[in-house]
Amino acid sequence: MADTVDFDKLPGLRDYSGEQTSRQGVDEISDVVNQLAAADIPSCVIGVKALRYFGAGRVTDEWDLCIPDHKLEAARHLLLSADDGAKYEVAKPPPPIPSSRRHAFPCFRLKGYNFWFILVPSSDCFVDPSLADHVERSRNGVPYASLVQFARSLLLQQLIADIADLIDGMDLDIDWGVQNIGFETLQEESVKFNELRNQRVAADGDGHGMRSPQVMEQLWSERASKEAKDRRIEPMKQGRYFTRWRRIKSPEDPRTKDRPV
Template sequence: MLAPNFHVNAPVPPDPVEKAPTYSPDEVPSCGGHGTLEILEVTRYLENHGVECCVVGISALMFYGAGRARDEWELCVPNDKVNEAVSLLTADSMASRIHAIPPIPIPQPSSLSHTYHRFKGRGVHFYFLIVPAYDAHIPSGPFRIQRSLNGVPYPTLPVLMQSFLDTNDDVSLCDCIDGSNMSEEWGIQHLKLDGTNDLEWTRKMNIAAAEASRGRGWMFVHYFPTSTISRREKWESRVRNKKERLGWTTPQGLFDTRFRLKGSPDPWTQKLISS
């Protein structure tokens, strides 16, 4: 007779196995985690090999004073230099510093970032994308550059602001206006305000977005805005409404814009660790 609590089909205890090895997390990048020195090294490497480049996207908005958080840097190169830039960045001479990784797996709103070449620092939590100049609506040949005091190249403020107008990127336009605290008169002097946004660019970008999603099984694609706007009216309304974008944490008595204290210096004239 079987003893009580004896189970004929009880599982055999597994043999002891060796514990999986543990790995140290990536190191924190330079400048308090911003990765400024890492992107500077990449830009200098490309420039020294004849590929012009400049930092765009969220990093450029931060450089001009917007309060944004950055997951990765966006490095703009001329369209006809994308393959050359990728070839240089995947060369053996850079293998100890960076390596290519898969693109972002899902589409991002009004962006083709999920189609771009993406890189990561070797053992460092530092990421960047290669963005074609056309996609960023940045004129190339040569780029008009404003360097940070650390030496990182960015588009000049007129070039960046114009790109937001021409692509009808309202969020970035407002962030750039509030970060730089530019006046209505500055826009009249430095921007092309006649006519409307660049709908031919929008059409081509939406075709590219649809093509990139073909056969991927994605439920949706965030297309670029197709509405027609007057560049002058857009500029005037967004500059004149700076005060309306202030919140309870940024009272008018202390702030000129939601990102700028009264009397504060222009951020791009300061040596900031984030740029």
Template sequence: MTFAAPRRWTTTSPSSPTISWRLVADTAPWRPWLSRDLERVGITNCFCGVSALIYYGAGRIRDDWWIAVPADLLDRAEAQIHTRVDDGTYMRVLPWPYAQPECLAHTFPRFKSVGINFYFTLFPDKYFHIDCRKPTNLQRSPNGLPYPTLAAFLQSCLETYDRVALADAIDASDVSDEWGQMYLDLDGTIDLAWARWKNERMAAAEAHGFPVLGRATTVRFEKRALWDLMVTNKGTRRGWTQPPELFATRFRLHNSPNPSKKLRMAC
């Protein structure tokens, strides 16, 4: 199988103007627009990465929104967004300027909403190991944004050996070991075929001048052992500011409501 080399993008768009926090706060309805622009032309999608972690209650800071589309529809999704560039809704911007460990965000198309501090990057869903075409993998937030279900998101963290995201998602959702045994596929090892695919993409990016940090692991880690390790150590990840008498995990108070069910500006 051959992999298309990453492309470089340039932009002639002017710098975004300084805007007030009130303007950002008053533009809540923009959030479903992006996903609906894609859905109108038959491109299913979901917000992944840090956005999904925030949706499930993790204490993360987000710079860009990462939106996943079916891998074979990435070019079509990009073309659809460009139709909204022409009408002044979005503008094309330079890719994320810095390489992050085991990350290819800076090799994918990046846009900004005009007049709003909203940057987003289009990704192929394979990058997140989540099939956007499968309805059971997706759910909507109270704001109408599509996200991977908790099971699909945690499964992707396991398959891609993303220990940091896995720990954050577990602590944010406060799921139990029994929950994982019921809803996750814990048999076998992490997805080594996916790791090889990503490493080939990273090598191609490097060959075309993109800085790349690290590679996806190709060690045969057992998913069940990884799950047991991460879920049974929830308590040890609490800090001194999160006493166990009050906090179930570092992100959740005892008996606190499910963050993904709450109407929040952030998701």
């Protein structure tokens, strides 16, 4: 007889027995952000939720919240020790994947709800929420990594699919990258970033997320060319979309739309 699988012990498996959040968790993440801000801990949303803000058709129940490294422990302590009773509890981290260190960071759940968020140190994602030009706010007031810094962050992390989704969500091109990203400086910064990241991956002991040198401008241009963008449009969307995520009849900036981001 086959062994019984204990699903509670599987890494990253989510328990969806809680209540659903309203507006896809916007109110809940705003509460987290405001609680942290009241304690002088800046934060901003990165990851898949940020890609959604910038127009990509991605889906997730988890929020990635960037926190300055030196504030990370204070944030964790604050969220678990509120005077009126902690609203949050420690949750299982997501399962390890080769392109990410998310599984190594503090993960929390709003008690009784299907709402999870992960505190990501700023040095790991190359976004500093304490810097004004690294953050922009949605129409709902949620702080997100700014478009330029988010693009730079994805390039340094070599998150290829995310780079393509950001490009398609915002309809960016090669020239936009040349004018805004600063490839020469970013290339220099990538050396130190990769060294530090690889040291941390080695310390994790699982080998997930190791990086080798890449040419930042090439990573961008290979995905931001018109030919590359056209190839990513699905056959059924041909003639109705001008990028994978942008419809011809709705050409406006996705950040201006009335939607829960």
